[in-house]
Amino acid sequence: MLIDFDSRFSSSQYINFYPYVGKDYASARHKILVLGESHYGPQSNNGYHEWTREVVEKDFLANYDKGATLPKWAQCHRNTANVLASVRDANPHEVYDKIAFYNFFQKSIGEGDHADKRYLTAELKALSTKALAKVMEILCPDLIVGWGWDNLEWKYLPQARDQIEISKNCAGINLHLFTLNGFPPVPIWCMHHPSMGINIDAHRACFAEIKKYLKW
Numbered sequence: 341m342l343i344d345f346d347s348r349f350s351s352s353q354y355i356n357f358y359p360y361v362g363k364d365y366a367s368a369r370h371k372i373l374v375l376g377e378s379h380y381g382p383q384s385n386n387g388y389h390e391w392t393r394e395v396v397e398k399d400f401l402a403n404y405d406k407g408a409t410l411p412k413w414a415q416c417h418r419n420t421a422n423v424l425a426s427v428r429d430a431n432p433h434e435v436y437d438k439i440a441f442y443n444f445f446q447k448s449i450g451e452g453d454h455a456d457k458r459y460l461t462a463e464l465k466a467l468s469t470k471a472l473a474k475v476m477e478i479l480c481p482d483l484i485v486g487w488g489w490d491n492l493e494w495k496y497l498p499q500a501r502d503q504i505e506i507s508k509n510c511a512g513i514n515l516h517l518f519t520l521n522g523f524p525p526v527p528i529w530c531m532h533h534p535s536m537g538i539n540i541d542a543h544r545a546c547f548a549e550i551k552k553y554l555k556w
Contacts, residue, residue, distance in 0.1 A: 348478045350389075354471035358389045359442035359479065360396040368438040370556050373481035374420055375472075375528075377492050378445040380456065386447045396441050404432055416487065417441075419534035423543040424485070440479050444496055446471050469498060476524045483554065486530035493530035498522075506553050511542035515549060527554070 349358045357379065365371060379391055388394075400414040410418060421432035424439070446468045450456030476484075486492045500521040507515040517527040529550055532538050 345478060349475075352471065352474045352478075354446065354467055354474055356386065356389065356446040356471070357392045357443055359440050359475060360393045360436075361440045361479070362437040364437045365440050365479075370483065370554075371479065371481045372424065372439045373476070373479055373484045373526075374439055374441045375484050375486045375492070376416070376441065376443040377487055377496065377533075378443055378449045378460075379447075380450050380452065380454065381448045382451060383448060383459065392441065392443050396436065401432065401436060416534040419538050419540060420485070420487075420531075422540045423531065423534070423538075423547055428540060428544065440481065442472075442475055444468050444472060444492065465496060468496075472497075473523050476526055480524075481526055483550070484526055484528040486528055488533040489530040490533070492533075497528075504553075506549055507546075510549050511539070511545040513542060513546055515546050517550065517553070 345361055346358065349355045359373075362368075376392075379385070379395075381391075385391060395413065396417060399411050400417040403410050403414065404418070417436070418432060421430075421435040422428050424435045425432070426434065445460070445464060447459060447464055449460040449464070450458050486497070498520050501518045502521065504517040504519075504527065505515075506517065507513075515529075517529050519525050519527060529546075531543055531546070
């Protein structure tokens with residue numbers, strides 16, 4: 341099934357960084373696409389279609405399996421696994437074998453740390469929006485979990501949308517889903533960006549409420 345996904349990714353004029361697709365994603369009862377923001381590095385890296393997959397498979401999962409210290413950018417994947425897993429601190433393969441992961445921007449937006457966005461343009465945002473629509477069409481997720489209720493939700497994703505309020509106060513969080521107009525009608529939840537400071541327990545409570553709402 342992954343080979344079939346790849347043939348469809350490669351045929352798209354918009355998808356540049358191929359999504360990571362867990363080995364059990366295609367057969368998962370509930371398909372989740374985790375949506376990150378961007379890669380940081382030289383523009384020469386833009387020709388490497390496997391960049392996103394390398395971060396997940398090598399920087400995160402392979403280092404976890406070896407018991408090695410995770411790079412700081414891979415810690416975001418560990419925190420995401422802790423939010424989505426049935427039990428906190430479970431082996432992250434429980435989650436990542438069944439989900440897909442994809443970065444919104446289809447070219448590097450800067451070099452160095454996340455504060456550098458020298459390559460972020462309106463043209464790149466428009467191209468990346470079209471790529472996301474195609475990825476949603478190919479992967480057919482049941483839920484998208486976005487990295488960031490600040491930049492991703494309010495600055496990068498299209499603003500033409502329908503809001504679905506679930507709770508005004510879920511563990512201190514105003515919890516809502518939304519769908520994007522003109523896109524496949526997939527509910528999107530933008531969690532706090534899963535950096536070191538994320539409140540895992542609060543987000544687990546919110547994810548539990550989302551599963552109730554979706555009748556999972």
